[in-house]
Amino acid sequence: MIARSMAAWMAALTLAIAVPGDAARGAPAVHTVVIEGMRFIPETLELRAGDTVVWRNRDPFPHTATADSKGGPASPAIAAGASWSFKAAQRGRYPYLCTLHRTMRATLVIR
Numbered sequence: 001m002i003a004r005s006m007a008a009w010m011a012a013l014t015l016a017i018a019v020p021g022d023a024a025r026g027a028p029a030v031h032t033v034v035i036e037g038m039r040f041i042p043e044t045l046e047l048r049a050g051d052t053v054v055w056r057n058r059d060p061f062p063h064t065a066t067a068d069s070k071g072g073p074a075s076p077a078i079a080a081g082a083s084w085s086f087k088a089a090q091r092g093r094y095p096y097l098c099t100l101h102r103t104m105r106a107t108l109v110i111r
């Protein structure tokens with residue numbers, strides 16, 4: 001009897017937690033890439049299509065986040081202290097760089 005009511009309680013709890021619509025996948029997430037010391041942190045970011053990435057520039061000069069290929073980020077110059085966001089749509093692996101400092105490189109992996 002106790003086991004049965006426990007099972008019913010668990011089922012009710014599961015229903016209460018389930019979010020309509022996007023339940024299987026989870027809601028889109030927002031990820032942050034910090035730009036600091038002439039680096040993108042993290043250097044590799046994995047995310048899902050539908051997620052958003054925000055680059056926050058903590059350096060005292062501008063940077064860009066510019067992908068080598070279509071479907072990746074293509075920012076304007078992100079001023080010191082500013083941020084820029086990008087909504088990931090197309091799956092793929094997108095190496096990107098700062099066009100102002102071309103040794104600054106990182107990768108977005110959109111799954």
Ligand SMILES: [Cu+2]
Binds near residue numbers: 062064099104
């Ligand atoms: Cu830069």
